[in-house]
Amino acid sequence: MLSHVHKALKEISKSNDFLQTTIDIKDIRLHFSYYKTLISHEQFHHDLLSFFQLSNGEIENVHDLKALIPIEGIKVLSNVEEIVQSLAHGSIFIQMDPSLDEGLLVDIADLKLGHRGYNDTENEYSVIGPKVGFVENIDINLSLLRRGLVTEKLIFEQHIIGSLSKTRIVIAYLEDITNPQHVNTARQRLLDLEFDVLFETSLLEQLITDNSNSPFPLFMSSERLDRVMYSMLNGEVALLCDGSPIVITAPVNLFSFIISPEDYYLPWIMGSFFRLIRYFGIAFSILATSFYVAILTFHYTVIPRDLLGPIIESRSNVPFPPLLEVLFLEITIELLREAGSRLPTKVSQTLGIVGGIILGQAAVQAALTSNILLIIVSLSALASFTTPIFKMSNTIRFLRFPLIVLASLWGGLGIMIGLMLILGHLLRLKSLGSPYIVPLFPFRHKSFNDSFIRSSFTFLSHRLSFTRPLSKKRFTVQKNKDIGDDYNNE
Amino acid sequence: MQNQVKENYTISGYFVFFLIGAPQAAAGILNFQSHVLRDAGQDSWISIILVGLSLHLIIWMIYKMLGNPAKDVIDLHRLIFGKLMGNAISLLLVGYYFIMALFYFRAYIEIIQVWVFPTVRTWAMAGLLICMIYYVVSGGFRVVAGFSFFYMALIPLLFLLYFPIRQGNIHQLLPVLNHSFLDLLKGAKSSSFIFFGLEALLIYFPFLKSPEKNVKWAHFALLFTTLKYTAMIIVTLMYFSQGLLKHTLWPTLAMSKIIELSFVARFEYFYIFMWLLVIIPTVCIPIWCCTRMMKRVAALQPRLSLPFILAALFIAALTVNERIQIDVLEKYINEIGFYFIFAYIPLLFIINTVALKLKSNVDKSFKDG
Numbered sequence: 001m002l003s004h005v006h007k008a009l010k011e012i013s014k015s016n017d018f019l020q021t022t023i024d025i026k027d028i029r030l031h032f033s034y035y036k037t038l039i040s041h042e043q044f045h046h047d048l049l050s051f052f053q054l055s056n057g058e059i060e061n062v063h064d065l066k067a068l069i070p071i072e073g074i075k076v077l078s079n080v081e082e083i084v085q086s087l088a089h090g091s092i093f094i095q096m097d098p099s100l101d102e103g104l105l106v107d108i109a110d111l112k113l114g115h116r117g118y119n120d121t122e123n124e125y126s127v128i129g130p131k132v133g134f135v136e137n138i139d140i141n142l143s144l145l146r147r148g149l150v151t152e153k154l155i156f157e158q159h160i161i162g163s164l165s166k167t168r169i170v171i172a173y174l175e176d177i178t179n180p181q182h183v184n185t186a187r188q189r190l191l192d193l194e195f196d197v198l199f200e201t202s203l204l205e206q207l208i209t210d211n212s213n214s215p216f217p218l219f220m221s222s223e224r225l226d227r228v229m230y231s232m233l234n235g236e237v238a239l240l241c242d243g244s245p246i247v248i249t250a251p252v253n254l255f256s257f258i259i260s261p262e263d264y265y266l267p268w269i270m271g272s273f274f275r276l277i278r279y280f281g282i283a284f285s286i287l288a289t290s291f292y293v294a295i296l297t298f299h300y301t302v303i304p305r306d307l308l309g310p311i312i313e314s315r316s317n318v319p320f321p322p323l324l325e326v327l328f329l330e331i332t333i334e335l336l337r338e339a340g341s342r343l344p345t346k347v348s349q350t351l352g353i354v355g356g357i358i359l360g361q362a363a364v365q366a367a368l369t370s371n372i373l374l375i376i377v378s379l380s381a382l383a384s385f386t387t388p389i390f391k392m393s394n395t396i397r398f399l400r401f402p403l404i405v406l407a408s409l410w411g412g413l414g415i416m417i418g419l420m421l422i423l424g425h426l427l428r429l430k431s432l433g434s435p436y437i438v439p440l441f442p443f444r445h446k447s448f449n450d451s452f453i454r455s456s457f458t459f460l461s462h463r464l465s466f467t468r469p470l471s472k473k474r475f476t477v478q479k480n481k482d483i484g485d486d487y488n489n490e
Numbered sequence: 491m492q493n494q495v496k497e498n499y500t501i502s503g504y505f506v507f508f509l510i511g512a513p514q515a516a517a518g519i520l521n522f523q524s525h526v527l528r529d530a531g532q533d534s535w536i537s538i539i540l541v542g543l544s545l546h547l548i549i550w551m552i553y554k555m556l557g558n559p560a561k562d563v564i565d566l567h568r569l570i571f572g573k574l575m576g577n578a579i580s581l582l583l584v585g586y587y588f589i590m591a592l593f594y595f596r597a598y599i600e601i602i603q604v605w606v607f608p609t610v611r612t613w614a615m616a617g618l619l620i621c622m623i624y625y626v627v628s629g630g631f632r633v634v635a636g637f638s639f640f641y642m643a644l645i646p647l648l649f650l651l652y653f654p655i656r657q658g659n660i661h662q663l664l665p666v667l668n669h670s671f672l673d674l675l676k677g678a679k680s681s682s683f684i685f686f687g688l689e690a691l692l693i694y695f696p697f698l699k700s701p702e703k704n705v706k707w708a709h710f711a712l713l714f715t716t717l718k719y720t721a722m723i724i725v726t727l728m729y730f731s732q733g734l735l736k737h738t739l740w741p742t743l744a745m746s747k748i749i750e751l752s753f754v755a756r757f758e759y760f761y762i763f764m765w766l767l768v769i770i771p772t773v774c775i776p777i778w779c780c781t782r783m784m785k786r787v788a789a790l791q792p793r794l795s796l797p798f799i800l801a802a803l804f805i806a807a808l809t810v811n812e813r814i815q816i817d818v819l820e821k822y823i824n825e826i827g828f829y830f831i832f833a834y835i836p837l838l839f840i841i842n843t844v845a846l847k848l849k850s851n852v853d854k855s856f857k858d859g
Contacts, residue, residue, distance in 0.1 A: 305755075412606070421622060441635075
């Protein structure tokens with residue numbers, strides 16, 4: 001009569017990398033079962049086998065074995081399911097008698113296998129500030145967070161999700177700061193989730209988002225350690241997924257996507273200035289080309305006489321209506337961008353030069369577009385890349401297309417209707433149950449310290465209220481005592 | 491109280507500032523001058539101040555009779571007139587709010603047709619706007635209220651009044667007060683329509699968080715509107731001669747035509763397009779009120795009633811098709827709006843106070859006896 005465990009192991013051993021070996025140590029015969037692709041062989045030989053060999057005492061059952069090995073994560077188990085699970089995660093199963101269910105389960109998974117050790121924050125670059133980013137291995141990510149936020153209040157809560165991938169998802173938050181309501185919402189959505197393989201946190205984001213039919217990202221996704229830490233200390237919940245170098249945090253508002261960590265590393269005047277430039281860039285990028293279409297199709301009287309001359313002149317040879325002209329150039333830019341992101345870095349640089357300079361010049365000379373439009377389109381493409389978060393910059397690039405079409409149909413009214421629809425959509429959106437455009441609606445005048453501008457740290461001593469944190473105060477800024485404010489030098 | 495509004499659907503009490511302000515900004519800021527001038531001439535700014543001040547009393551009445559505990563006018567009707575009669579009166583109000591919405595809706599389409607797209611069909615414009623209104627109203631009261639906040643984005647446009655002021659002549663305001671008090675009152679009556687929109691407070695009152703504490707914001711909204719319109723009328727009087735004003739249909743737009751910067755001219759287009767930001771909440775608030783009342787009185791789900799109301803709005807907007815018809819509609823609206831605010835609300839207030847007094851007396855006598 002064979003044991004259940006034996007049968008289960010037999011079933012798994014169909015797989016080539018599953019090994020079942022017996023090793024004789026002194027007079028005992030030990031049966032090992034493991035995936036050779038998952039365990040650390042070094043640990044197996046050094047930490048396991050050597051200790052068995054060195055032992056002097058009598059070994060009668062697996063409990064004696066357990067006492068011999070100085071490794072954490074050892075369990076004596078007889079539950080088939082749990083054993084199979086642990087084997088799939090890199091444990092080794094040791095039995096003395098294969099006919100019994102009971103055996104020793106030792107976790108010697110090779111954590112470094114198939115993972116990079118470090119990550120430059122290439123996609124969210126900042127000139128000043130740490131360049132440490134998250135990697136694919138969740139344990140390294142967790143230790144990065146643990147080392148960054150040195151407090152016992154940092155809580156990691158693990159869930160296993162994915163019927164095929166059994167991915168480890170970790171909810172990270174700061175107790176006593178994060179509103180437990182957010183943690184509960186996030187946990188509940190995770191528990192309700194049924195999916196096969198979770199490749200990425202961005203995938204997870206779409207599954208647990210508040211509104212999956214929105215072009216706007218409702219979770220902040222970042223690969224920067226400092227950014228995620230900043231979100232967490234403001235009372236947001238972070239979600240990490242094994243196998244993904246991106247961490248998502250929520251609840252967020254629209255304006256946090258325009259914030260770059262660099263704003264806080266530069267003096268507040270510079271930080272605010274750059275942030276305002278980014279807002280201008282977004283407005284320009286969304287509206288510039290649709291304004292061009294609306295004005296040249298319907299409202300050319302809006303242009304003063306002196307300016308009308310050059311515009312008409314540059315368009316005089318173009319045979320197309322403004323809509324086609326704009327769409328042609330916008331799609332060209334989108335093609336360049338898409339091709340650039342699919343190519344290796346070195347090739348894409350060449351492509352940028354070929355596409356940007358040669359194509360643009362040629363298009364104007366061939367009278368496919370006007371000079372002025374070429375300037376507007378390339379400027380708005382440039383402006384769309386100022387957004388620090390990739391997903392938001394995608395959204396902004398996408399939004400201009402419906403606006404261009406609306407502008408060609410109803411001119412300025414069309415643009416306004418498009419903007420109203422976007423506004424109505426934004427008003428409806430919620431991120432993890434919190435309103436999305438929060439300092440504006442619901443109106444929170446205190447949060448304006450850190451939305452459109454980044455004011456001095458004297459005014460930033462409190463957490464943003466939209467996350468409804470349990471403790472509001474972050475720090476106190478004291479005036480440096482050696483700096484006197486007596487301008488009479490007395 | 492029955493049908494208490496759930497906490498997470500309520501909005502902060504100070505939002506009443508925007509909810510009152512936005513519809514009042516739409517109520518003909520582009521063309522109110524010619525109506526106001528008819529009776530009081532160059533003194534019509536006094537008339538506007540008079541109406542504005544008297545409306546503070548109305549707001550006080552509304553807060554007094556609806557507060558403690560917060561209820562809407564439907565509850566009040568039931569309380570005073572009994573269930574059947576009260577519901578019937580509430581249903582009449584549905585018609586009132588619908589006509590209000592219709593007027594602003596049609597007026598905006600007319601401006602588009604006159605100033606921007608002379609060839610556009612009414613049905614096309616109406617269909618487009620109705621899709622938007624549906625999207626906003628189906629988001630619930632929070633979205634409607636949120637929209638009304640964004641009319642603040644138009645406040646900077648007020649600074650453009652600088653250009654007509656530069657061209658204006660202060661002597662056209664003189665002589666001050668050469669109209670009789672009766673004329674001023676007549677002017678006040680005909681200018682009362684610029685303050686329409688505050689009566690929607692009767693319906694959304696229970697959606698405000700701690701309304702009594704935030705009553706000052708309602709007064710601020712009113713004060714702001716009064717000041718805004720007073721400034722507008724003074725500038726208009728300075729810029730136009732009164733003879734010219736009688737023949738100008740949209741004086742505000744005509745004034746904005748003179749603005750020319752180095753990169754942009756024809757500012758009235760900006761006014762008209764930006765006005766959508768005000769028109770949408772102005773139409774959406776009454777429409778929302780209609781759905782709310784139908785739900786409370788006839789237990790009709792907004793999911794059903796909203797398409798029905800919007801279809802009615804669409805058809806009604808198509809039937810009002812000419813300038814004369816719109817004019818008639820406007821006169822009609824001005825009349826019923828005036829009597830609704832200045833007669834019906836005080837009447838309701840008095841009946842309510844008397845009823846409360848009687849009730850408390852009865853209660854007292856019960857206790858004493």
